[in-house]
Amino acid sequence: xxxxxxxxAFFAMLYVSLCAHAQTVDDxxxxxxxxxxKPVGLVHQQLKxxxxxxxxxxxxxxxxxxxxxxxxxxxxxxxxxxIFIEVFQTNIQKDLDAFLNxxxxxxxxxxxxxxxxxTYGWRYETYLELLTTVWKVNRQLTEEKRIRVIAVNPPIxxxxxxxxxxxxxxxxxxxSRDHFMYSIVLSYMKxxxxxxxxxxxxxxRHAYKGIRKxxxxxxxxxxxxxxxxxxxxxxxxxxxxxxxxxxxxxxKTGKSxxxxxxxxxxxxxxxxGKWDAAFEMNGxxxxxxxxxxxxxxxxxxxxxxxxxxxxxxxxxxAFDAVIFQKPLEQTQKSGETGFFYTATFKKEVERRxxxxxxxxxxxxxxxxxxxxxxxxVDKLCRAQPAMKNPLIK
Numbered sequence: 001x002x003x004x005x006x007x008x009a010f011f012a013m014l015y016v017s018l019c020a021h022a023q024t025v026d027d028x029x030x031x032x033x034x035x036x037x038k039p040v041g042l043v044h045q046q047l048k049x050x051x052x053x054x055x056x057x058x059x060x061x062x063x064x065x066x067x068x069x070x071x072x073x074x075x076x077x078x079x080x081x082x083i084f085i086e087v088f089q090t091n092i093q094k095d096l097d098a099f100l101n102x103x104x105x106x107x108x109x110x111x112x113x114x115x116x117x118x119t120y121g122w123r124y125e126t127y128l129e130l131l132t133t134v135w136k137v138n139r140q141l142t143e144e145k146r147i148r149v150i151a152v153n154p155p156i157x158x159x160x161x162x163x164x165x166x167x168x169x170x171x172x173x174x175x176s177r178d179h180f181m182y183s184i185v186l187s188y189m190k191x192x193x194x195x196x197x198x199x200x201x202x203x204x205r206h207a208y209k210g211i212r213k214x215x216x217x218x219x220x221x222x223x224x225x226x227x228x229x230x231x232x233x234x235x236x237x238x239x240x241x242x243x244x245x246x247x248x249x250x251x252k253t254g255k256s257x258x259x260x261x262x263x264x265x266x267x268x269x270x271x272x273g274k275w276d277a278a279f280e281m282n283g284x285x286x287x288x289x290x291x292x293x294x295x296x297x298x299x300x301x302x303x304x305x306x307x308x309x310x311x312x313x314x315x316x317x318a319f320d321a322v323i324f325q326k327p328l329e330q331t332q333k334s335g336e337t338g339f340f341y342t343a344t345f346k347k348e349v350e351r352r353x354x355x356x357x358x359x360x361x362x363x364x365x366x367x368x369x370x371x372x373x374x375x376x377v378d379k380l381c382r383a384q385p386a387m388k389n390p391l392i393k
Contacts, residue, residue: 023271023295028278031294032324036287039323040072043237043288046321047079050235051192052185054200054223056207056319058241060087063332063386064325065239066126069201070133073147077137080147082198084185086206087127088151089117096131096149105135107339114340117156119352120380121345125335152184152200153177158348164358178206182225192233204244205304208318209236212310219305237288238319240275241331242267242391246307263307267391269328270315271299279324288323291316331389338381349377 037045047053057065073080088096092113099109110131115121131149138146154177161167181202189196202222209227211219218224226234248264269276275296279287291297297316301309315322325331341349350373357364361373370376 023274023299025274025277025281027295028271028274029281031296032278032282032287032289035294036282036289039068039286039288039325040075041288042290042321042323043072044076044079046235046237047197050233051189051196052198052200052226052234054202054207054226054234054236056202056204056236056238058204058239058243059333059389059391060203061124061333062239062241062389063126063334064241065201066130066334068239068323068325069130069199073133073137077141077147078145079197080199081196082188083130083134083147083149084152084181084188084198084200085127085149086153086181086200086202087116087118087122088113088149089153089155090151090184091155092116093151096151099131100135100138100146100149102135105132107132111340111342111345113151114337115345115348117153117158119356120349121340123336123338123380125337125383125386128337128339150184150188152181154180158352161352161355164355167355178221179225181206182222185222185226186230192230204238207236207238208303208305209320211301211303211305211313211317213305214308214310216310219309235321236319237321237323240270240279240322240324241328242389243270243302244304245302246304249307268302270302275299275324276328280327284327286323286325288321290321291319296322328389328392331392332386333389335386336384338383341377341381346374346377346381349380350374353377 043053055065055069069083095109095112099106099113102109107128110128113131114123114128134147134149141147154173156170161170185198185200186192189198200222206221207223208219208221210224213219218228223234223236227236244265245268246263246265289296297314299315301313301315301318303318306313353364353373353376354361365371365373365376368376368379370379
């Protein structure tokens with residue numbers, strides 16, 4: 001009897017698996033046609049139903065998510081109280097506030113924000129454009145209705161880092177980063193008891209609702225803390241782009257913040273390109289589609305945890321909806337800005353470069369095609385225009 005039950009369960013799982021892979025482009029296109037919504041409309045509706053929309057930009061350098069954020073803020077500024085930003089450190093909150101409260105637009109007030117804690121500062125121009133948009137929109141709102149931008153990342157105090165060993169010790173503290181960001185957002189939202197509404201702008205590995213490990217426990221991150229501990233209060237949306245596909249974990253330790261040096265990976269399109277083909281078949285018009293109870297949501301999970309996650313994980317386990325903005329061939333990498341590279345900060349970046357490349361500086365400069373550290377930093381200062389998405393082959 002037990003053997004029969006096991007066999008039936010096995011074939012049931014096999015059937016589900018085969019069905020998930022049997023979807024055609026026409027099937028996906030039909031869902032887009034019947035269930036697709038205008039992205040601003042879907043977000044507006046879900047902001048009525050939930051207090052916090054968690055956005056996965058897919059790639060921090062992606063330009064299109066910030067085009068959407070700007071469109072939404074300009075169209076419906078009165079519906080949002082907070083914009084929480086992952087990449088800005090909490091110790092620069094006063095500088096964000098100073099810029100947004102200034103009667104005149106003064107980007108120099110943002111120097112500390114973009115210098116921040118990252119080794120080279122934060123160079124993506126999309127973030128400067130977003131803050132500029134919020135400043136302009138706020139001028140049209142009463143003071144109590146103005147949008148606040150909140151930094152949620154734990155600070156990196158570079159003044160305490162003098163060697164590569166110091167930096168390695170600092171990196172150990174990042175194990176609690178997701179809970180730190182969750183706690184900062186929750187504190188402003190007053191445990192979701194103040195009626196405030198917000199956007200949390202983050203990246204894939206911080207946005208998942210509830211991807212499970214092989215043994216059944218969750219991979220805990222900011223989005224998972226929210227979804228599991230405050231059910232119904234948040235809604236997770238991914239912007240369609242290339243997806244990180246991890247085939248093997250090579251090592252438990254690595255040098256990069258992202259951890260990609262620990263794994264074998266490649267960048268892929270969802271379901272071998274069927275999602276993108278269906279979007280183009282549907283006219284290539286910007287569209288948002290919920291993932292609950294449809295074949296998009298039933299698609300096998302692809303992402304940061306796939307090498308050691310439970311075998312039955314789907315994209316609906318990760319997100320509530322996906323937004324298609326344009327064909328991937330038309331997507332762009334953000335332009336880069338160097339407006340915050342003051343003479344003092346350039347010297348600080350030189351110091352950081354030497355620390356991080358301790359014992360390997362010559363090879364680093366050779367790889368960057370520079371003779372000196374100051375030459376490398378001078379290259380960083382140069383503004384770069386937006387360019388084609390480099391992951392699109």
